[in-house]
Amino acid sequence: MTAILDIRDLVTVFHTDRGPVRAVDGVSFTIARGETLGIVGESGSGKSVTAQSIMRLLEPPARIEAGQVLFEGRDVLAMSQSELADWRGASAAMVFQDSLTGLNPVLRILPQVSEHVVAHGRMAPPAARRHGIDLLRRMGVASPERAAAAFPHQFSGGMRQRVMLAIGMANEPSLLIADEPTTALDVTIQAQILDLMAGLNEKFGTAIMLISHDLGVIGSLCRRIAVMYAGEVVETGPTAEVLADPRHPYAWALAHAVPRLDTPVTARLPSIEGMPPDPLAMPRGCRFAPRCAHRIARCDAEHPPLTEIAPGRSVRCWVTMDGRQLPPPSLPAAAAPPRATEAEAPLLEASDLIKHFPLPRKSLFAKPELVHAVNGVSLQVARGESLGIVGESGCGTSTLARLITRLHAPNAGNIRFQGQDITALGGEALRALRPRLQMVFQDPFASLNPRMRVGQILAEPLRVHGHAAPEERVAALLDMVGLNPAWAARFPHEFSGGQRQRISIARALALDPALIVADEPVSALDVNVQAQVLNLMLELRARLGLAFLFIAHDLAVVRAFCDRVAVMYLGRFVEEAPAAELFATPAHPYTVALLSAVPEPGQRRIVLGGEPPSSLRLPQGCAFRARCPVARPICAEPPPLVEIAPGRRVLCHAPGSLQKPR
Amino acid sequence: MRRRLRRYGLAWAGAAIVLAWLLVALLAPWISPYPPNAVDVTQRLLLPSAAHWLGTDILGRDVLSRLLHGARISLLAGFSVVLLGAGIGTAIGILAAWLRGWGEEALMRLTDLVLCFPPIILALALAAALGIGTTNTIIAMLVVWWPKYARLARSLALVQRSQEYVEAATVLGLPQKRILLRHILPNIFGPIAVLCTLDLGIAILTFAGLSFLGLGVVPPAAEWGSMVSEGRELVEQWWVATFPGLAILTVVIGFNFLGDGLRDWLDPKAQR
Numbered sequence: 001m002t003a004i005l006d007i008r009d010l011v012t013v014f015h016t017d018r019g020p021v022r023a024v025d026g027v028s029f030t031i032a033r034g035e036t037l038g039i040v041g042e043s044g045s046g047k048s049v050t051a052q053s054i055m056r057l058l059e060p061p062a063r064i065e066a067g068q069v070l071f072e073g074r075d076v077l078a079m080s081q082s083e084l085a086d087w088r089g090a091s092a093a094m095v096f097q098d099s100l101t102g103l104n105p106v107l108r109i110l111p112q113v114s115e116h117v118v119a120h121g122r123m124a125p126p127a128a129r130r131h132g133i134d135l136l137r138r139m140g141v142a143s144p145e146r147a148a149a150a151f152p153h154q155f156s157g158g159m160r161q162r163v164m165l166a167i168g169m170a171n172e173p174s175l176l177i178a179d180e181p182t183t184a185l186d187v188t189i190q191a192q193i194l195d196l197m198a199g200l201n202e203k204f205g206t207a208i209m210l211i212s213h214d215l216g217v218i219g220s221l222c223r224r225i226a227v228m229y230a231g232e233v234v235e236t237g238p239t240a241e242v243l244a245d246p247r248h249p250y251a252w253a254l255a256h257a258v259p260r261l262d263t264p265v266t267a268r269l270p271s272i273e274g275m276p277p278d279p280l281a282m283p284r285g286c287r288f289a290p291r292c293a294h295r296i297a298r299c300d301a302e303h304p305p306l307t308e309i310a311p312g313r314s315v316r317c318w319v320t321m322d323g324r325q326l327p328p329p330s331l332p333a334a335a336a337p338p339r340a341t342e343a344e345a346p347l348l349e350a351s352d353l354i355k356h357f358p359l360p361r362k363s364l365f366a367k368p369e370l371v372h373a374v375n376g377v378s379l380q381v382a383r384g385e386s387l388g389i390v391g392e393s394g395c396g397t398s399t400l401a402r403l404i405t406r407l408h409a410p411n412a413g414n415i416r417f418q419g420q421d422i423t424a425l426g427g428e429a430l431r432a433l434r435p436r437l438q439m440v441f442q443d444p445f446a447s448l449n450p451r452m453r454v455g456q457i458l459a460e461p462l463r464v465h466g467h468a469a470p471e472e473r474v475a476a477l478l479d480m481v482g483l484n485p486a487w488a489a490r491f492p493h494e495f496s497g498g499q500r501q502r503i504s505i506a507r508a509l510a511l512d513p514a515l516i517v518a519d520e521p522v523s524a525l526d527v528n529v530q531a532q533v534l535n536l537m538l539e540l541r542a543r544l545g546l547a548f549l550f551i552a553h554d555l556a557v558v559r560a561f562c563d564r565v566a567v568m569y570l571g572r573f574v575e576e577a578p579a580a581e582l583f584a585t586p587a588h589p590y591t592v593a594l595l596s597a598v599p600e601p602g603q604r605r606i607v608l609g610g611e612p613p614s615s616l617r618l619p620q621g622c623a624f625r626a627r628c629p630v631a632r633p634i635c636a637e638p639p640p641l642v643e644i645a646p647g648r649r650v651l652c653h654a655p656g657s658l659q660k661p662r
Numbered sequence: 663m664r665r666r667l668r669r670y671g672l673a674w675a676g677a678a679i680v681l682a683w684l685l686v687a688l689l690a691p692w693i694s695p696y697p698p699n700a701v702d703v704t705q706r707l708l709l710p711s712a713a714h715w716l717g718t719d720i721l722g723r724d725v726l727s728r729l730l731h732g733a734r735i736s737l738l739a740g741f742s743v744v745l746l747g748a749g750i751g752t753a754i755g756i757l758a759a760w761l762r763g764w765g766e767e768a769l770m771r772l773t774d775l776v777l778c779f780p781p782i783i784l785a786l787a788l789a790a791a792l793g794i795g796t797t798n799t800i801i802a803m804l805v806v807w808w809p810k811y812a813r814l815a816r817s818l819a820l821v822q823r824s825q826e827y828v829e830a831a832t833v834l835g836l837p838q839k840r841i842l843l844r845h846i847l848p849n850i851f852g853p854i855a856v857l858c859t860l861d862l863g864i865a866i867l868t869f870a871g872l873s874f875l876g877l878g879v880v881p882p883a884a885e886w887g888s889m890v891s892e893g894r895e896l897v898e899q900w901w902v903a904t905f906p907g908l909a910i911l912t913v914v915i916g917f918n919f920l921g922d923g924l925r926d927w928l929d930p931k932a933q934r
Contacts, residue, residue: 405833434835447826451848460844461834507830 003030003070004174004207005054005092010067012046012053015060021279023049023062025231028306033174034205038218038239040254041228042526044276047211050228051177054209055094056084071175089116093168095161097180102164103152109136109163110148117170135166140196142610156611158189162196169200176200177209182217186392186553188608191597194221195607213526215258216599219243224312227251230277230287233306237313247309247320249292256329257531259560261583261598268538269560270329271531275496286318294319294326345419347547348381348404348515353413355399359616372615373399374410375571379549381515386541386548388562388579390555390594392612396571397551401519404549405439406430418514435465435511442520444500448492454478454503455488461510477506481536498529502536509540517549522557534560555598559583564647567591570612570623577648587650589658590624596661604661622653630657673923679916687733694727698884707899717901719892721882725901728884729909735796735885736913739878740866743803747865748858750804751811756850758812759819760842770816773809781806782868789877799878803868814857818850852928860921863914870910886910 012024024046031037039047052058054069056076069076071092079087088094096102104112114132117123123131129148136144139162152160161181168176178197182190198221200206212218218225218239225239227248235248246252253272274291277283283290289299298318307321308314315321354376358368373396381387391397402408404415406422415423422433441447448457455474462470475485481502492500501521508516521537522530538561540546552558558565559579566576567590575588586592596606608627613619619626621636628635634653641651686693695715702722710717716725758769776784788802822828823846831841870887872878879885886906893903 402829407829407832431835431837434833437833439830439833441826441830443826447830449827449831449845449849452845460831461836464834464836464840504830507834511834 002033004033004035004072005031005209006068006070007050007054008068008070010050010053010069011065012049012058012062013065014062019280022231022282023279024053026067027228027231027233028067029226029233029236031175031207031209034201034207035224036201036208036210036222038222038225039209039211039228040213040215040218040225042213042276042528044279045228046231047228048179051094051179051209051211054177055088055092057094086120089173090120090122090171091173092175092177093171093173095164095168095176095178095181097183103160105152107151108148109150109152109155112152113148113163113166113170116167120171122171132166132170135170136163139163139166139169140192141166156189158185158192158611161185161189161193165193165196165200169204169206172204173206175207175209177211179211180213181210183212183214187555187594187597188392189611190217190599191605191607192609194599195605197221214599215243215254215527220599220605227254230279230282232287232316233314234288234316235314236306237310241313245325247313247315247324247326248288248317249294249319249326250288252326253528257528259531259534259554259556260600261556261559261595268535269531271528271535273532286316344383346380347383347385347418348379348549349416350380350404351378351414353377353400353403353410353415355396355403355408355410369616372571372618374403375618376413377568377571377573379566379573379576381547381549383514384541384545384547385564386550386562388550388552388558388565389568390552390558390565391568392553394612394615395568396615397553397568398519400568401439401517401549401551405437405517406433407439435461436514438508438511438513438516440501440504440508440516440518440521443524444497444504445492445524447504448500448507450492452491453488454490454492454495457492457503458488458507458510461507465511473510477510480509480540481506496529497525498533501525501529501533505533505537505540509544513546515547515549517551519551520553521550523552523554530557537561555583555595567594570615570618572623572651573649574624574651575649577645581645581648585656586660587644587648587655588624588652589628589630592658592660593627593629606658606661622651628658630654670923670927672919673927676916676919676921676923679912680920683733683737683913683916686730687737690730690734694724694730696724696727698728698731699723699882700727707896707902710901716905717899719889719902720896720899725889725905728889729886729905731884732886732889732906732909733913735879735883736866736870736887736910739796739800739803739869740862742800743807743865743869744858744861746800747804747807748811748854748861751808751813752815752847752850752854754808755812755815755817756819756842756846759816759823760838760846766816769812773812776806776809777813779806782871785868785872786875786877789872794877794880796879796883799869799872802877803865803872807865811854811857815850815854818853819846822846822849853925856921856925856928859917859924863917863921866917867910867914 008028010024010027011022014021014023027050041047053064064077110129110132113135114128117128117131118125133144133148136147141147141159141162182193185193194217197208201208210218210222222239225237225242226233227235227250229250235242235246235251242251243255246255253270256270259269272291277287277290285300285302286304289295292299296319304316304318306314306316309321309323320326353374355374356370356372358370361368377400379387389397399408403410406425410423417437425433458474458477459470462473467473474488478485478488483499483502522533525533541548550558550561562579565579565582566573567588569590575591582591586595593606593608596604606629610627613623613626622639625631625635639651639653641649642655643649644655700723705718705722706720708714708718714724716729718724754769758766785802785806788805789799792798792802828841828845831845869878873885873887874891879888886909889906890903896902
């Protein structure tokens, strides 16, 4: 096999006002013809900048200062602008994460797909148009002729990502660089795109360089992997070997920090403390040494080289460079939280909740269309219990969270909290309820007021609700979530995403709530930080006896945190069960497909076709019917809610008819 | 360091000009060589000289002294119109964003109603109806000045309102008034302050324009617009109209530079 891409000692520097930042610092790797290489690392590790350096997409203040990028033997860094234009999009193509800004919003789809086929002189415009439609069909775009005339905003995220892939593949490049192509997508759509990319690699022999923070995504597509940390490659090798037996402590932590479907329910995850080094002041020795549990004296003094430890495997570590292995993780499971007795009334009880939002009228006399966000959800949460709610975007989980916390009022249904009917509470009565019913939000950047100091953020609810001595309480709260109490004087922007989420949690805890509704609390965080925050929440749960309503799209995360799990589809629960049972023997076909779509190495996927139906017009009968692999005529009737075992409810005509693939 | 200077060089120049004019306004009685309204018909329309640096006008008043005193009225009028207008407009805008529904409709249609009229013409009509005088002219300008702030404040507040930290504040049981004043207001303050700075030049210019047209100040009070107006027909005696005109020009440019710089400085995307 000959190398199609050969990168040697690439150095890319950002000249910032505060000094030069070496974002990519001596990175070398090769990609053979038709190979798949995954690059993994947390945000800021330099993986995207590496890709942009290869494509020469960087602009000042960034500059490539050293190294070589050889593409089929040609030096990309020496190409002139016109040579670059010929090369880009023809021999090497790139697919970006954000398919909304990656497509031009004012151009129709087809011209965007075929434009550079014509520009590179491959085809005349009419032929290119036919080629474009053909490409869209091959990328799995439904009714490509119609889609070709549509605008990007008329498409869903998954469809747009298919269009992006069609653009990337239009000139049949020999290398496709995909930068987090599935990060913004739901699990079932992500499975579709990963399948598609694997197919492209097989059928066309296109080499793929896949950048992702998600080891699962990389493990399910790439044969080789490079782990990046602080601008350097710290470990490379065949994906399966690196995942099974990581030799660099950072790769080790990454591999074990991801909650997996086979980790025990509510087990603590190994995580590494601390943060990546300040790029302006890199440590002299190993860059990971300050956070490393296996550190030896040499690590602080000398910078380790990338050393080959076995054919095709290299690692940048003083400890393991002689071929030693790292020990498997051993962390005790969190203590079981205090559970409610059977006879006790549930802490929270909601029945038949319905919420719809009117869209703006299209014309003066048109009837306003309704978005049916929540269509009849009933749930119970006991004291100290954690109920997980899983669903893809748009299925109504966030609305449900806001109904429970009464940020919205339901159109129908009933909510009781601690025996009190809170469905129609308003004004002072609602404010009096707030302290007991708190919420943690998804976006750690938007959920803290940027103009207030952390101390003020935490003290404000205490003052408003008349607590004495808020300062002491603020210090205690910061300490409880693992932050330095002296940081109360700082502003939110001085913290990392994970630390901000800790502040959010501290704010929710400030008023001693009985129930916390957490809406995707870890989905915006890097895996390692995610493990830290999950561990913190598990610990607090056990210590304070809190009940949680935990919303997430990531099944493995839910499994790591929840006693019971409900799966939501188009505004309804389709399955509800104790966590261990749901993951072992899922009964609803959607749950089965969702579980199999989680990208894990070696996992056999059931790829669902299509996308969730629109919440504007609810389908007759079973909402999942159109995508269900085992749909039958009776599914046109509304499905019954069947209790197949104590505490296990399934909304299906034929529960258990779809089996998990082995 | 050099890059920072280049990026903010004009802003610093603007700040220096504005500061200089503020000092002039403050110290006018002490640094003026003559009283601003001292008529001396024997000294009419003298060319700029050592005795009268910027010459004298048709009544023999020293142009420099009138110019320095004029800074007081111009800046005072500019600041009061902009600050009061921004205050009223921001309050209405935030209120509209918070109320939603009919309250928002009513407030924003009222805003549109005022915006429908050409501002100078409306201010002119109002000032004429209220009568000549600095206070009346400021009131007339205020009526046409607040709507743009209401629009801006409403759109900014709508963006902030949908942020999760506002939801978080609601969930914490904070009173609505507190959420508006302590959470939303500080977060929309930056862009409004920028608009204020850019707007000060325009307000001063408009006030001078109204004075030029005979509204605004009561003669013989020294004011740049009315000074230009008085010198309008004196083609030979160019200095009578030119120097107050230059004063208006520099103050407007100063505020524009400062406002541009402030906008860049407050824009997080412009920082690296």
